Structure formats: C-alpha cells, structure tokens
Amino acid sequence: MIVVGRDLPGGFECSVDVCVVGSGSGGAVVAKELAEAGLSVCVLEEGGYYAPEDYGRFTFAESARRMYRGAGATMALGLGDSPTIQLVTGRVVGGGSVLTGGVCFRIPDRVLDEWCEAGLTEMSPTKMQPLFEHVEREVNVTETPRDLRSGSTALFVSGADRLAIGISPLRRNVERCSGEGRCTTGCPTGAKQSVDVTYLRKARANGAVVYSDCLVERVLTRGRRAIGVTGRVLGGRRGEPRGAFTVHAKVVVVAAGALHTPLLLRASGLGRRSRALGENLTLHPGFAVGAIAPSRVEGWKGALQSVYSDHLAGDGVLLLGMFADPSLIASRMPGVGKRHLSYVEQVPSAALFAGLLRDKGRGSVRRGLGREPLVTYRMAPSGQVRICEGVLHSRRDGARGRCRGGDAPPAWRSADT
Template sequence: MSHDYDVCVVGSGAGGSPVALTLARAGYSVLVLERGPWWHTDDFYKDELACCLRDVYKPDRRDEPHIIELEDDDGGWLSQSTVNSRWNFWNGNCVGGASNFMSGFFHRLKPVDFHLLSEFGPIEGANMADWPISYEDLEPYYTRVETEVGVSGRVVSHPHAEPRSTPDFPYPPLQEHPVASLLDKAGRKLGYHPFPTSRAILSRPADGRNSCAYNGGYCGSTGCSTAAKGSARVALLDKAVKTGRCEVRPHALVKRIISDARGKITGVEYFDQAGKLKQVDARIYVVACQAIETAKLLLRSTGPKFPRGLANGSGLVGKNLLFAGGGAGSGRLLYSKFGREEARKLAQTGFFINRALQDFYVIDDPSFGPRQKGGTIDFVHVHPSPVLRAQRQLESNGRLNWGKPLKRILEEQFRDGVPLKIEAFCDWLPVDDCFVTLDGALKDKWGMPVARVRTGYHVRNLQVGWYLAAKGAQMLKAIGAEEVISFASGAPPTNLLAGTCRFGHDPDTSVLDPHCRANELDNLYVTDGSFMPTGGSVPYTWTIYANAFRVADHLVERLGGSRRENI
C-alpha cells in the first residue's frame, strides 16, 4: 500500500526535529506538521514586550484556553480558565517549538535518574517507576546532541559528574561573567564543587550559524537573532529540509489521528491556515506536541477500538504529568563592596555566569532525613528585561510602591548592584492529582475540547526545593550578596513539561514501550517529554533531544536501514 509519506511528525520542537532529520538523512520521506508559523532567524530580535509581557509566540488564549485546576485551602480543586488568569501552558508555538525560546543551559540526567524506585524505594503518594532503559543506552545520544545541536562548555572533574564517552564538549565555553569566579572561590571554601554549566549556544560559528553575540542575556523567552542558540529549527530542521526529503507545513493544526475498526491508523486530519480540513497518511506517525498537547491530541483521537482515546487502553494517557520541582532565590551584589575596576567588570551585561552545583544531587544528610534524591542548583542573572524587572518592584509586602519610594527602589535595582538568581531543580514526583484530561464543556475556536490540567504536587517537591534553595542562598551570601532570599513553591513552572505518556515494559502500567512506540498501535510513536516516567533534577530539553535521536535510529532500522547509498 502506498502512502503520502514514510513518516509524519506532529510537532517540530525538540522531540520531533531529531526524528525528521535522522529519517530524512537516511533517505525516507518526512512530513512535519506544525501548528504555528515558520519564523526565521531574521524575524527574532530583543523585544522585551514580546518576550516577557505578551503572548506573541503563543496561541491566543481566547481562542485556545486551558482549564487549570488548583488546590484550595480545604483540599478541594478550584477551576479557572487561562483566559482570565496569569497561567499560560502554551510554550513556543512555531517551527522549532519552545526550543526557540529556551535559556539553553543543558544538563544530562545521571545514572541514578533511571532507577529511582530501585535506588530509593517507594514514596507514599507518588507513582514511582524505573525507566525501561539505562543511562548507558542514552549516553551516545547525549553525545550526538552536543555535536548536532551545538553545545558549548568545559568538562571538569568533580565527584558528582556523570560518565561520558568523550573528554569534552565540541565547542569551548561561552565567555563568563566575573561572578563565575567568585562562585568558584566561595564554593571551594565551603567544600562544594561548582562547575561550568554547558549551554546549547555556539561559542564559535559552525554549520552556517553565527556564534553568540552576548547581547544582554535575553536568551530565555526570546528567539536568537544570530542562530547561535541550538533551537530545533536552526540546528536540525533546516538541515532536514535541505536534504529534499523533509517537508514542513506550518499553520497545520492537527485535529485528530484517525483509526479504523481494526485499530489501524489511516491518517491525520488537520486544519490549514485558511481553516480548511485536510488529511495526510504515512507509514509511521510520530507525535511530539509537548506533554499537555500530546495527551490532548491522543485523548480526542477516539476510534472504534479506542473509545477512551488513542493508545489509551491502560487509561494512563494524560496521567502522571510532570513539571519541574525545586526552589529559587535571589540576591544583589553591591558595586560599593568592590574597587572601581572590579565594579566596572561586574556591571557589564551579556556574559553568562554559567555555574551550577550538584553536590546535593543525592542528599545524604541525616539532619534532613534518609538518603534521598536531591537536585541541581544553577546560578544565573535575573532576566535583563527592564520592563519586567521594574514591574516586579511595584509591590512589596502586600503594599503598592509609587512616587519617590518607587524611584529609590528602581534606582537600587538598576544602578547599585548585580541582581543574581538561584534556580534549583528537583524531581516533580508523579502523583494521581497531576494530570491532563479533556474538558467536558468548553471548546476552542475550532470546536475541539480544551485541556483540563490538574496541578497537584507531592510535598517532597517542596521539602527538597527548600533544601536546595537554601544551599544556593548560602553560596550567594558567601560571595557577599545582600538581600538574599530563598524559597520553594508548589506552583508548576509552565515552561517545563513531561510525563502523560510514560514508557515502560508492562502495557498495563505504561502507554509506550521502551522504543516509545504506543503499546496498542504498531506505527505510532511519542517522542516529546511525554515518555518520561520521572523527570530527573535538570531541565528536560537535552534528554528530549537525546531520546528522540534514539527513537529515530530505531525507526530507521525498522524501515529497513539507511537508503542513502541508493539515492
């Protein structure tokens, strides 16, 4: 039977683009359907209003809201639409997805992350599960990402480093802000092991991309105007398209994946930019929309054999949604504490701090409790957007700041020192009360049910988050920072999503098999962060990239191997 394409990929971000590139290079025809527009490098510039205060790169929440369920003080659940709230669970919706707007600091998972249940035992109230693969299975693909996406850094020996098959990163580290050396000295005095944070940002030109321009540190939430940042678009999809065997269709919103009475997928139905419904079919389908949207698509893709949603025989599609647990903190390093030349260097903008701590990736501290999983502490600049920073000073201690007091506060914030930030990452434990389902009443602009997202969390997230944030605060105080605070919150970070289609060995307790193929469908795969049964204590992007390359190699083998020599 002939098909329009060998592979149809729904979603063009970190989970979809490695599949598209690998299959196109191997000689197979690939179609990528992307719901958003196709912006190019020249379309991105440092617009602080667009990146920080407006939803320029995301769907209009009036057209496509989510319903968020938040726990109230009595243990019940309050529902609110994202139309009338500060919540927005849409990430970057354009070719390349949210990878266009990532900060780009990359950490690998560690071997312990693949078997938390076996290592630490069950946790009451958490749906823990070991991964069906090991760190050794994924390590070659972490290495591939370093080259394909472009990761800059410097490997240093420290007691908590994960094994590597290569001695160093393919690109040298980015230029560092003077705060980095202060953290190194302070960390060593405390007996810790701060190390350089690797970044998916080129430190020198390569593959037709320019190197970092160090223009203000706007990486997070902003597209890169030099193509240095390793977005799925510039690093992977552009190469896939150049093979001549990959077609990308922007403004293609997939309505459903169609299946027949035999349980076979017969096509994908999508709306084009004009709102016209179209259909395409392929030998293999790969879904990579991000955890909430992938679950939503599968749940609404009902069929004769899938009344509860595609691939949902286990009832687990949408369950065990993961965000990122952890804590945060901040402080200010006053220029007045330093000599004139030192203060001048500290005042420069653009260079990265690029320092992290993983001394507490596993917490073995009797005062805190039994040996347990901890996390990563990153030290970064506060986002440089003046409007965003100023807006945060409008209120303090529940009171509005205005007039001369507000002017003095702004003066302190912008003229007197370097504002620093702690970002601490720990596992967001999978729980029954964190999931995605379809709302029974509200529909979006196209008449499709919207996602209902419950955001429950495990108290362990908070406990570990407070612990890590306090350690980060200790470091800030050690370099002389003032006004240092640290805290943890149960509120989910909306830019870090995983879970909802966990993989495993047992079809009764998983949605996908170890190759990320749907247990009930021979030709459906999921390659965004949805596959993860636990999230680890680092941002997800590097692992999503690596796993998608792993699945892509499996697909090439399944389709008969590389055809390149025959083209």
C-alpha cells in the same frame, strides 16, 4: 522547505510517508532521522516560524505572545498544599528548544538505573552513552567558558566559594555564543543550536517539509491504523482559522509534548481504554531567588546560564547561576507608583540564583478551556521540603556573594540580612 501557514491563502492537502505532529525536540529528531532514511516527511507545527533576525527585534512581551504557549502563563494548578507551577512551553517552530538557555544535562546514571529496574532495560547507562554522544555532536554541546559568565553568575560563584560549595561549568548546545543573554526569547545570533537550526535544518535538506501555523485537531484512522491528520491553518497575529488541511500518511507520529499529545489522542478517539492517557505527568519544579548587590551587576551581559552546583544533588536539587530579561525582573518587583519605580531602578544591581528539583510527585492533563489543557499537579511532600532547602542555600549564597537586603524588595532580601 518551510511553508509559513499564515502566508497561505487557505487550506491544503498532501500525501507523505510520515506526518510528524510537533516540531520540538521530539518531532524534529524523528523528522531528521526519517528524512535521511529516504522517506517523505511532513512536519506540522501550531506555532509560527521566525528567523534569528526576528528574535532580535522582538521585545520580551512580544516574544512571549508569539512563541510561548499561553504567552508564558500556562500553569499546573497545585493540588492540596502544592504550589502552582508555571510551565514554560513553546508554540513555535523548534518548540521549547527555541526558548531554553541551551543547558544540556545527560540523564544521570542513577536515574537510568531506576528506569532499568522498572523494566526499561534498553535505557541502561551503557546503552545510552553512545546515544548521548551522538546527540551532543548534532547540537554541539560544549562547556560554557568563563568569559561568558554574567555579573550575576560571578556573584553566585563568589558566594559558593565562600560557602565551600563546588561549582562546575554548564554544558550548552551553542556555537560561537557571544553572551547576548536573550536565550529565552530566541537566540538573535543563531548561536544556540536549538532544533530549528540543527535537526529540522537537516530534515529539510533531505526533503522534509515543515508547515508552521498549522493546528492539528484530529488523527485520522482506518481500523487500528492511523492514516493521516486534519486541522486548521492559523492566520494573522491572533491565529484565526484561515482554512482546513488534510495530510494523508502511512505513519503518523504525535510529538506534541506532554501537555498536548494526550489531548490530541483523546480528541481523536485514541487511547480511551488506557487509564494512563493524560496521567502520571512529572515535572522538575524550579525556583529563583533575587538579590541586590552594592554595585552594578548588569546580569544581562553574558550567558543566561553558565555554571551549576551539585552540592545538593543527593537531595535531588541542582543550584544554578542565572539571569532573566530585565523587563521580566522589573515586572516581578512589588509596589505601585514611586515605590515600584524605586525597585525597578535597582534592576541593574540585581542578581538571580536558581535551582531545579527532581520531584517524585504526579500530575494529570485534561481538556481545559478552548484548545489549552487543564494541568493539575501534586508535589511529593519530600520535594516541598527539598525545594525550601534549595531556596535557603541560594539565599545564603547571595549573602556570601556580598548581595544585600536593605532597600531590596522584601522577597529579595538575603536570609542572612
């Protein structure tokens, strides 16, 4: 059952065995497992609930306003010479899983080995393998077929071939994907197996109740035990408070993500003695390089992401073929007036190449303005060097894929032109 908070006339009160705060990849899994075990479960999500047919009618800007936290403008402020990093986080039933490209990588063995050395012996590669397999079955993780490669990805592959860089198909959590290329605004066909259509659906089938538009403001405690939560129901498009709610629970699970879990715990008076609360935030910074091809690419036709290269994996960098919503690409073009329009007219010929970095920097999360966090982050010096290397490789890939500079925006020109 889903209760759409914005449709409620006011607040509510209920009692359950387990209250889960957050409906993303963490909260949804907990809700499903506990509901299947026979416990009564309530899931509270600050964001709204939307069906696949809703995603299809939203523009990119409307999707960002409705489903992205901060309309997609949440940032980690760089400390020292670190850059500011955009943080893509969801505020919707299903959390960030609704807004990703569906890419599913297993945690590499070398990373698990490091965790074991740090004392997390239950997370060894051998012990994690059956768990990975279980999750992959739940969300249908499969290789992306060649016929779903977009024109942008085809250029990425062509350039990589000329540079003798190995390419592999990405594994994604999808079922009957038709290559709509709208992954980051919610899959309009329901093909992407995000947690709202997998784990949460199974949780609801076993009696769990999911409440959307419900902002949890405090975890209630008695002595050293959590006994429930309180908060406000948010109504209307602007999220104005509509009424208060209280959920009484034997167990409270806070799964509000790396940015909001520390804020909720701190606001509830929990973990104040811990020096780790809100500290040691880690990110995997990403980058994108744009290029203009001599002919139409129409990169929006096909899977948003379908191939990758581990050519730089030893340096902690993964290279990816990708694309983005055309309106987003157009908004990143420089200039005003006719100059800007001349660049926008080249979007059908645009290609994007991207990468992800395993950084060893650290950040922190503090209370910011309103109910949003203030996030700061300091990249490791080695990470800044490696991300520059990744950008250069991506630009060379674009050049070998026969993309050009020429009339392209300066920041989009290939390194070799």
